[in-house]
Amino acid sequence: MKPFGIVRSIVTPLDRVNIDTDQIVPKQFLKLIQKSGFGQYLFFDWRYETDGKPKKDFVLNDLQYKNSKILLVRDNFGCGSSREHAVWALQDYGFQVIVSTSFADIFYSNCFKNGVLPIRVNEQTLQKLFSTKSEIEVDLERQIIWVNAITIPFDIEAHWKKVLLEGLDDIAVTLKHEDKILKYEKAQENSKFRIS
Amino acid sequence: MLNITEKILARASGKSKVSPGDVVFVNVDKVMVHDVSGPGVIAVFEKLRKSGMKIEKLWDPDKVWVAEDHFVPAADKISAQNVVLLTNFTKQFGIKKHFKYGMGQYGICHTLSHEEAMVLPGEVYVGGDSHTNTTGALGAFAAGLGHTDVAYVMLNGKIWFKIPETLYFKLNGKLPDYVMAKDFILKIIGDIGTDGAAYNTMQFGGTGISEMSVEERLTLTNMSTEAGAKSGIIEPDQKLRDYLAARGATKYNEVHGDADAQYKKVYEYEASELEPIVAKPFSPENTVVARELSSIDLDKAYIGSCTGAKLEDLRAVAKILKGRTVKIRTEILPAAISIFRKAMDEGLLKIFMDAGVVVGPPTCGACCGAHMGVLAKDEVCISTTNRNFPGRMGHIESKTYLASPLVTAASAVTGKITDPRDLK
Structure with a gap:
């Protein structure tokens, strides 16, 4: 993953609570297995009429937000199904930051695995x-949001901050230490205190 | 001092004591993927391969198991292809437990976790699905993960967890007739909200839980997900031991909380005060007593899913449908083939078919609105499932009411939302 830099953009206001992952990416697209290209399905049922035309009153179809990288949503964003496709879609569409009062647990964690910052x-x-x-x-x-010359601090767990800033990939990081892990496991096998 | 969840996670991380908020690296005992999260994990593996990583073996193929449930029977060409992909994956990595559609036992992953005793008391179990929480009713720590985390576990056998705080839900006394575990959990979600247990564990206990069958308990832990819980859990007892023994599992290390275990908050409920409850569209927290909705006309009744198609759910439905016929489109999909077979042996299928119901194969299909009977625009459904978000079971302008198997069956008979106590 790319290291996470400063993000500057207008915000896309999606004023709804409890947006579940099925609204973010409807189930019909879960069959697709490539990790990229999900952006086109983001908020699909809210974004398009049944004939495929963009819905005029949906915020993502408002041209002023076209290049926005920051999504604003209300409480409990990303609840429901654990599908990681939801984060893939947000990221592929171009959102790098999502701001809300609260996020569902699995969704929150999935964000960091894909270089998206939930605040x-x-x-x-x-x-x-x-x-x-x-x-x-x-x-x-610096853990701040800068808006109209006002700085607003935000909290984030140190581990997640490091993961994003350095563009670390959980799996890649661990496997870099494979030698040490194998050595440790070998030692564990020979130990009568083995935890099974 | 420690409750069951803290004790399991302490043991799995090699520590003598942990406290809520601690971050621990735990050894995982079992990991599961299905035909949506499996291909998702395969996609993560592909990406890692492209970045130059060699992935030739999994941490322990005997601890990985696979279910085909969301898009079986194959909904279309892509889903057919995904099952092939999954089959190649299990062959390549030597995963032996792959429950295949059309080859004996198969079904919804969470149902298989208990029907097949794939997970045992005291274990740490993770799965690529949010309702992995279900399996906590077996006295295990069970939590859902995203694809990247599951891929990580498959390669390393470990995962980070922050020790969650536990909310304890105590049920005093036995549930009255016609009130099921589903009513109790809907009542709780209505009280605490869909994020009321966010990153907390929901533990269920008290005399009402001791009285409750293992299958009913599974409904509680299943729907802990709908309150945003990290996990749901119930301490092992003799009922659980008997349940597992009937499935060939007798060797495991039970974990129990200390007598002075700490909880973030204790909620008490009197069983005698509970009534049949229904969650209105479009949220499981949108609850009212069933009787308040007796004027709602329905198009369909759905009895299926990991929440509402266990054997006892089907028995409850049969109790209502026996000698009656349905007034609206009604589908019953047992959650696993083993349950389908037992329903056949007990004569339940005959009752269903005599009532005019269509009985189908185990699948998540219609519960998640993917296929196998989705809703049209403006259609109204009553369902034994666990979610009723907009469009969950079909068209974005369809509506789903969540209810117990008894309420759903009674409503199928009348065509309106019906409290089973009012059925003539």
Whole structure:
């Protein structure tokens, strides 16, 4: 994964609570197994009429948000099915940051595996972001959101911050240490204190 | 001091004590993928291969098992291809436990986890599906993961967990007639909300749980997911031991919480006060008592899924349907072939067919709105399943009401949402 840099963009306001992963990527696209290209299915049923035409009143179809990299949503975003396709779609579409008051657990973790930064903020901050029309800046290194010359700090677990900033891939990182792991496991096998 | 979840995770991470909030690296005992998360994991492997990593073997193929459930019978060419992909995957890595559609026992992964005793008390079990929580009713730590995390476990046999805090739901007394575990869990979700247990474990206990069968308990842990829980769990007892023994599993290391175990919060419910409950569209927290919805006209009744198509669910449905006929389109899909067979041996299938119901093969198909009987625009369904988000069971403008097998069957008979106690 690419190291996560400063993200500067206008925000896409999607003013809904409890958006579940089936709204993010409907089930009919789960059969597809490539990791890329899911962006076209993002919020599919909200985004398109049954005849395939874009729905005029849906925020993603509003041209002013076309190049937005930051998605604003309400409470409990990403609930429901654990499908990682949801994050693949958001990332492929171009969203690098998602801001909400809360995220569903598995979705939250899936974000970091795919280089997407989910930021939890309080209700007041979220409201402020929903009402801004100008570009905002998200600086993960300094853990701040910069909006209209105001800096708003946010919390993030140190481990996840490191993963994103360094563009680390969980699996790749561990396998780099394969020698040490194998040595350790060998030692465990010979130990009567083996944990099974 | 420690509750069952803390004890399991302490043991699996080689520690004598853990506290909520600690991050531990735990040894996983079993990992599962199905025909959606499996191809997802394969995609992650492909990406790693492209980046130059060699992936020739899994950590332990005997601890990995595979189910075909979401898109079987193959919904279309792509899903047929995914099953081939999954088959090649299990062959390549020497995974022996692959429950294949059309070859004896198969079914919904969470149902197989208990029907086949794939997971045992005290174990750490992870799966590529959010309802992996179900299996916690076997006294195991069971949690769902995304594809990347599952891929990681398959290669390393370990995963990070933050020790969750536990919410304890205590049920006092035996559930009254016509009230099922489904009503209890819907009541809880209505009370605490769909994120009421976010990153917490939901533990169920009390005399009401001791009285409850293992299959009913599985409904509680299954739907802990709908309250946002990391996991759901119930301590092992003699009922569980008997259940597992009937499935050939007698050797395992049970874990029990200490007498002075700590919980974040304890919720108490009196069983005698519970009633049949229904969750209205479009959220499992949108609950009311079934009687308040008696004017709602229905197009379909669905009895299926990991939540609502276990053998006892089917027995409950048969109790209502015996000697009656259905007024709306009704489908019953046992959650596994073993359950299908028992339903046949007990004469339940005859009752269903005499009632005019169509009985189908185990699949997640219609529950997740993928295939095998999805809803049209504006259609209204009552269902024994676990989710009723917009479009969950078909068209985005269809509606699903979640209910117990008894309420669903009674509603199938009348064509309106019906409390089974009011059925004439």
